[in-house]
């Protein structure tokens with residue numbers, strides 16, 4: 430083989446080798462590209478089905494946030510339902526007389542003819558123990574007996590209402606207008622002197638006013654709706670039974686705090702009616718509301 434040909438052949442072979450190498454390189458490049466593409470698909474596949482921790486966190490966080498908000502909504506709904514059922518319970522409790530948000534049926538207990546040095550302080554003790562506010566229609570001359578002024582002051586301090594029941598416990602309808610007015614003014618003056626306040630309530634003895642006098646007065650005339658005639662008997666059971674069987678919402682009970690039996694009856698009446706769900710309020714609050 431001539432050298433030249435041989436060199437040419439060699440060059441040709443070299444060129445061929447170079448060409449083959451280039452082709453292989455290109456193929457490798459193609460192969461590389463294919464492999465990379467396949468790798469990318471594989472990574473995508475892995476990412477899709479086996480997310481990396483970072484993306485897993487993100488992917489879990491979003492649904493969790495959604496879940497949380499849904500849970501929050503569910504809890505809110507559940508809370509409302511619980512609230513509603515609590516209200517229902519409250520109503521049920523109210524019906525049973527043991528609490529709840531529903532207003533309780535109101536009732537007023539009133540005491541006439543005091544104050545009495547013995548029975549009235551005992552009554553005030555029992556009312557305080559029971560958290561009950563009452564209304565007292567007091568007689569002027571009884572306020573001035575045996576230093577009973579302190580009892581009037583105590584009534585005021587303990588949240589009871591004080592009303593005028595004349596000075597001498599007289600039938601005002603049998604007096605002339607001037608004397609009738611004087612009966613009220615004298616007791617008004619005593620109450621004002623002790624409490625520093627003008628009384629706005631009046632109840633004349635026997636429920637008797639001279640014609641037109643009730644309208645002339647700038648006072649609330651408090652009548653009564655339940656009268657067990659406690660002054661006619663010392664039988665406590667009888668007084669209690671008369672009241673608790675007759676009583677209804679918004680009734681005004683009439684008792685007399687100058688009798689020990691009436692005080693005992695009052696405590697039992699209050700205990701029974703509170704258990705039945707009644708709320709004791711002062712007479713003016715009952716009449717105004």
Ligand SMILES: [Zn+2]
Pocket residue numbers: 541542594598634635
């Ligand atoms: Zn009276």
